[in-house]
Amino acid sequence: KAGVTQTPRYLIKTRGQQVTLSCSPISGHRSVSWYQQTPGQGLQFLFEYFSETQRNKGNFPGRFSGRQFSNSRSEMNVSTLELGDSALYLCASSSRGAGVYEQYFGPGTRLTVT
Amino acid sequence: QQQVKQSPQSLIVQKGGISIINCAYENTAFDYFPWYQQFPGKGPALLIAIRPDVSEKKEGRFTISFNKSAKQFSLHIMDSQPGDSATYFCAASRGSGYSTLTFGKGTMLLVSP
Numbered sequence: 001k002a003g004v005t006q007t008p009r010y011l012i013k014t015r016g017q018q019v020t021l022s023c024s025p026i027s028g029h030r031s032v033s034w035y036q037q038t039p040g041q042g043l044q045f046l047f048e049y050f051s052e053t054q055r056n057k058g059n060f061p062g063r064f065s066g067r068q069f070s071n072s073r074s075e076m077n078v079s080t081l082e083l084g085d086s087a088l089y090l091c092a093s094s095s096r097g098a099g100v101y102e103q104y105f106g107p108g109t110r111l112t113v114t
Numbered sequence: 115q116q117q118v119k120q121s122p123q124s125l126i127v128q129k130g131g132i133s134i135i136n137c138a139y140e141n142t143a144f145d146y147f148p149w150y151q152q153f154p155g156k157g158p159a160l161l162i163a164i165r166p167d168v169s170e171k172k173e174g175r176f177t178i179s180f181n182k183s184a185k186q187f188s189l190h191i192m193d194s195q196p197g198d199s200a201t202y203f204c205a206a207s208r209g210s211g212y213s214t215l216t217f218g219k220g221t222m223l224l225v226s227p
Contacts, residue, residue, distance in 0.1 A: 004157070031213055043158070043203065043217040056214050090157050094213055101146040101207055103215060105157035 002027065004093050004106030012112045018079040021109045025072050025093030031055075032074040033103060034066060037088040046089075049074055078111075086113045117141050120204050120218025127225050133191040135221045137204035140185065144206040148215070149178065149189050152201045161202075162189075194225045 005024045013019050025032050033056075034046040045058040049068035066076040072093075078085055088110050092103040119138045127133045137147075145166055150158035164171045164178040164187065171178045177190040191198055201222050205215040 033213055033215075035215075042219045043205075043215075045214050045216070048213050050213075058214075092213075092215075101213065102148070102160060102163065103213060104160060105150075107155075107157045 004091055004104055006089075006091050006106040006109050008109060009107065010110045010112075012114060013081050014114055015081055015083060017081050018077060019081060019111060020075055020077050021089055021091075021111070023074045023076075023091030023093075023106060025074070025091075026104060029093035029095050029104075030072050031094045032068055032072065033092045033094070034074070034076050035090045035092065035105075036060075037090055037108070038086075043090070046076065081113045083113050085111065087111060117216045118204060118206050118218045120221060122221060123219070124222040125224070127194045127223065129194065129196060129225055129227050131194050131225075133194045133198065133223055133225070134188060135202055135204070135223070136186065136188045137218050138184075138186045139206050139216075141206070141208060141216075142185070143208040144216075146207045147178070147180065147187050148205050148207075149176075150203045150205065150217075152203065152220075158203060191223075194223075196225045196227050199223055199225050 007022045031050045033048040037043045048056040052068045063079045068074045088108040090108045092105045094103045148163035149161045151161045152158040162173045175192045180187045201220045203220045204218040
């Protein structure tokens with residue numbers, strides 16, 4: 001099976017702009033979670049989508065949003081970018097069946113805000 | 115509030131030695147404890163995971179030890195190899211159907227030849 005894919009891999013944006021990141025989960029996986037990774041804060045949970053519905057949300061401002069499509073692909077959007085949004089954004093997919101917890105991560109999108 | 119505390123921050127081990135990384139958690143609702151390995155420029159890769167109904171799980175050179183009463187778990191890498199040099203993260207999640215992982219801050223492991 002192909003792994004989790006994320007596009008683009010690298011992105012440079014200017015403060016105040018907005019950005020959209022894309023994630024394609026492993027075939028058959030219906031749950032997609034997003035995480036932000038920074039040297040200072042480590043890996044932090046942003047949100048999780050399952051069957052096109054947001055099921056959980058982390059402690060991030062409303063500038064961070066996401067959605068999931070009927071084919072389980074997911075996008076996250078960050079509006080009004082700030083310098084502190086520079087990070088590696090990771091997408092993870094899981095089959096989220098009963099008793100299944102394994103999450104598999106993609107390579108991430110490296111966002112740099114200047 | 116840091117719910118999963120990981121130590122040490124960095125570790126240097128000689129080739130063939132044992133690498134040990136420790137984690138402690140606070141939330142007793144956590145019931146799934148995975149370890150991830152991350153190489154530079156890559157996403158975290160699931161290495162091994164344990165549920166609280168067992169005290170130890172071994173997969174090849176990697177072993178998780180779990181102490182429910184102490185709320186601690188650790189990763190042991192036996193016969194450490196230079197290719198094991200990476201950052202290791204412990205994590206925890208709670209409850210059936212919850213996919214949210216709470217991560218430790220990570221341990222940078224360097225295995226010297």
